Amino acid sequence: MYIKRIIIAVLLLGIVACAVFAYMVYGVFFTPNTSFNNETAYIYVKSNDDFNSVKAYVQPLLKNVDDFEATAERKGYTSNVKAGKYGIKKGMNNNEIVNALRSTNIPVKVSFNNQETVADLAGRIAAQIEADSVSLLTAFTDVDFLKENNFTATSKLALYIPNSYEFFWNTSAEKFRDKMLKEYHRFWNDQRLEKAKALNLSAVEVITLASIVHKETAKVDERPRVAGVYLNRLRTGMLLQADPTVIYALKLHQGNFNQVIKRVLYKDLELDSPYNTYKYAGLPPGPIAMPDISAIDAVLSPEKHGYYYFVANVENFGYHKFAKTLVQHNRNKQQYIRWINEQKINR
Template identity: 40%
Template sequence: MTKKKASSGTAKKFIIALVLLIIISLGITCVVYYLRYFGPNVSDKQQYLYIHTGATFDDVYKTIRDEGIVKDTTTFHWAAVNMKYTTRVKPGRYRLHEGMSNRKFINMLASGAQEPVTLAFHNLRLKEQFAGFVSKKIEPDSIAILNLLDSAAYVKQYGFTTDNVYTMFMPNSYQLYWNTSPEKLFKRMYANYEKFWTPERKQRAAEINLSPVQVSILASIVDAEALHDDEMPTIAGLYLNRLKKGMKLESDPTVIFALHDFTIHRVLNKDLKVISPYNTYMYAGLPPGPVMMPSINAVNSVLDYKASNYIYMCAKADFSGYHAFATNVADHLINAHKFQQALDARHIEK
């Protein structure tokens, strides 16, 4: 009887020990599981993870490993496989937060919950400059963007030519995703262009016998001429007077654009001989495209120009950035002579 009790007690102890061992094992498993999924793993070494279009999981894993984005790459890889992220890779720019768990990190990547970039641009003179600037903000390179800008067939579908397509890009601040394609960028910019050109603005353009594109081309000249925004409406009115009279615009910024020498401060007679449709000293009317990206202020200044009889202007001799305006050649020559003397006094020859 005593032996049976001892044997029974031993069995109970064994069962209790076994249960405790199972509980401890399950506890350890739960802890390991928790740490692999929910424990902090993202480091503070990088602010963003960039996943390029067409990247595979192996590409992403290599970037994460090489840039030290997570502290434990083994648990990340294990979690990624178990969460089936290996087949759900999405390109983008992902904001990292120190201490993010594998689960939260992978869910963000798999859902494509990327942080948008802010694209703000203005006063960019050339298409090449625009393409280069934008390519620093989004994934496509400048060549891919420029190829569309220079594609006659592509820009034609939006109603532009390769000369005037630059008028479509309205200076502003835009939110878009880093992996936005050049084609989607165009659609976004065109949508904003269409939004800007309301029926009211189109009507005001028609009243001065200009299309929206022509307004922007003239605005680019006004913008290049004006150092101060408050003078833009007067300059716009002057050029509209010249267009109405059939006079050549004779704008120095158009000659500088034709020469592609933006270091010029003083346009000389030899510069006026450049053969180019942008040389408004040689050809009447508007040039085929803008000489810079016109600001919205400049566009509005053309639409809301200041009426006057001015047909001549010259930079003031005080170098204030303002202009001396004239209604006749005699007064203009006096103003021009004063400015030329001021240039000579400062030894500005080019």
């Protein structure tokens, strides 16, 4: 009888111990362990981070970081950290947090537009994904990559079509560039390529002309008309004489793309640069900026007209006055020159 009681007591103690253990495990794994008020907190795990780095990231977000570590150890996460952007929702328990960190890398929207150089683009992208601007610039200017894909040092900016794209935050510089190449070919579908062919222009040449159109007018509804002017000049062998190309040439010559040039002077037109379309016929050797899609499509679907000249319209700011003859253009130009002198804009 005495032995029987001992056995029962031992069994009862075992049951109690198991219950206590189960309770403790439940508390560690399944009790909510967040300490922030927002609906979701985000952490960014770098490619070279280990578990100690992750623990440092999540510590300010948790009530009990030791319980989180115990759960991570139990689930094998401490030796299997993955880079990316991760969301921790308010009220999550440790089991859910570790699961989120293991398998729910959240894509990010990467947006860019209107960059004048690939260095500017690299800086813009580096602010949105893990890759830094140096590695991005190295990838963008890789000579072998450019040659393999029919780009040059002067046309490389044409590869990047301004838009919003979805990436994982931990995307490398090379993978970003390679996806942009795929997006470039997706953008240049059969319909756009046929339109470019009808204009006797390559895709890069279309983007180069579109970059000029983009710089000439911010008015999307005016871009097809401006594109029509430049295409008329190209067809008849006239110089493009586009002020934005001169501004680009000046910035390139001076090595300063941060300067603001509001007025092109007559002396600027003498700068010997392949980008100076007052001196050199045809298109410049590459885009002078990253044009909007609206500017690209304006070149591909230009307005058909007989205009060969245009100048800023001081009676309707943002738009231009168009002319078919040089005499008419000079009258329009005098009105603009009077206005710009009155504003004392010297540069």
